[in-house]
Amino acid sequence: MAAHLTQLEQMKALPVVYAVMEQAGVVVPSDRWDIRTTGSAHIIVNMGSELSVRVAKTQQTGYLVARRTEILRRLPKTLPFAVPRPITRVITRNGFTAVGLTWIKGEPRQQGAAPPKQLATMLKAIHSVDFSGYGPYLDMVHEHWGGRENWEELLRQQVVPRLLTTAQKIAHRAIDRVVALDPVRPVLVHSDLAGHNILWKGDKLVGVIDWDHASVGDPAIDYAALGNYYGWDSLTRALDATQLERARTVAHLLPLQSLAYSMKNGMGGAIQRLALERADEWYLDHRAEIFDG
Numbered sequence: 109m110a111a112h113l114t115q116l117e118q119m120k121a122l123p124v125v126y127a128v129m130e131q132a133g134v135v136v137p138s139d140r141w142d143i144r145t146t147g148s149a150h151i152i153v154n155m156g157s158e159l160s161v162r163v164a165k166t167q168q169t170g171y172l173v174a175r176r177t178e179i180l181r182r183l184p185k186t187l188p189f190a191v192p193r194p195i196t197r198v199i200t201r202n203g204f205t206a207v208g209l210t211w212i213k214g215e216p217r218q219q220g221a222a223p224p225k226q227l228a229t230m231l232k233a234i235h236s237v238d239f240s241g242y243g244p245y246l247d248m249v250h251e252h253w254g255g256r257e258n259w260e261e262l263l264r265q266q267v268v269p270r271l272l273t274t275a276q277k278i279a280h281r282a283i284d285r286v287v288a289l290d291p292v293r294p295v296l297v298h299s300d301l302a303g304h305n306i307l308w309k310g311d312k313l314v315g316v317i318d319w320d321h322a323s324v325g326d327p328a329i330d331y332a333a334l335g336n337y338y339g340w341d342s343l344t345r346a347l348d349a350t351q352l353e354r355a356r357t358v359a360h361l362l363p364l365q366s367l368a369y370s371m372k373n374g375m376g377g378a379i380q381r382l383a384l385e386r387a388d389e390w391y392l393d394h395r396a397e398i399f400d401g
Contacts, residue, residue: 113138115145116153116163124201125153125161128208131196134159148373149320154211160192163206170205174198176320177207178245183319187233190214190307190315212315214307222338224345226313230306231334231346234316235295235327242296242324249325252299253365254372260287263361267368270384275391282360282391282398289354294324301333331355336362360398363387 116122129135136155144152149169153161164170177194196208239246250259260283268279298305299321307315332355335343343352367383391398 113141113143116143116151119204120202121151121163121204121206124163124199124204124206127199127201128161128196128206129155129159131199132159132208134208157211157213159195160209160211161206162209163204167203167205170200170203172320173205173207175245179242179319179322180209182242182245184237187237187316188229189233189313191319192317212307212317214309214314216304216306217308217338219303219337220339222308222342223311223313224342226311227334227338227342228346230313230316231327231330234298234330237296239296239324242322247299247321247323249297249299249323249329250365251323252321253369255365255368262368263364267364267371270367271391272388275388278391278395278398279364279387282364285357285398286361289326289328289357292326292328292354295327297323297325297327297329299323299325299329301330301337303337326354326358327351328354328358332359332362335359360394363390 116125134155136158140156142154144154147165149165149172151163151165153163155161162173164173177198180192180194183191190210190212192209192212194207194209198205198207200206248256250256255262263283264280268276268283271279298316298319300318301316305316305318306313307317328351331343331347331351334346335355336359340352340356343355347355363383363386367380367387370380370383
């Protein structure tokens with residue numbers, strides 16, 4: 109924790125953390141802070157069960173804090189799991205922007221099988237949210253990895269050419285299959301239902317965090333993320349056959365999206381190389397599934 113505290117000091121981001129604490133009416137000594145710096149856009153400072161301070165790492169992400177915080181204000185109170193709720197205004201100090209949120213007691217589950225009924229309940233709740241009036245606060249579909257309206261063009265022209273020649277044909281086929289899917293009624297999608305954003309107490313799903321990339325789109329976007337993390341066996345009992353098949357098809361794009369994300373967000377060469385190597389390996393390993401599916 110000391111190293112992370114030093115990082116906050118070096119960034120000169122401590123004043124905004126203290127300002128959020130003051131507005132929240134919370135006093136927690138720094139030796140009790142749980143500081144998490146691994147996120148691409150934010151540093152999270154958890155203060156026991158009293159407060160979670162979210163600090164944008166850059167001015168660009170700081171600009172988005174207010175917009176994305178509004179989503180958390182609007183999500184229904186009747187959801188069957190907790191979501192972070194704002195308890196302070198969005199505050200800026202020394203060029204850093206932060207907000208105080210409620211802290212959710214729970215931990216991410218290890219990758220692998222999860223209770224299907226819990227996943228099904230979560231998906232139904234998210235995809236049933238009435239998103240009227242949410243428009244100004246939501247991302248566009250695929251915005252977080254650079255896709256937006258032209259996601260197919262971006263993947264084909266900028267991402268796929270980076271793959272090994274033998275993997276490129278497979279990746280293009282994966283894109284073809286998604287493009288060919290029949291339209292479905294758009295719903296509110298979380299868009300980043302990776303395992304680290306779903307909190308559990310044992311086998312009970314208790315929280316869903318990080319709604320930054322919430323958008324209106326195909327529910328299979330969320331299905332695919334869950335299947336990729338918890339395994340398709342968990343989803344087999346949570347979805348019907350049509351939903352499951354669509355999810356598998358959409359999941360074929362995940363390696364390309366990960367590579368696109370690393371490119372869009374200016375991640376270091378080593379991170380991009382790792383994303384590229386993983387994409388090459390994944391498409392070569394799943395050739396038969398993509399061409400025969």
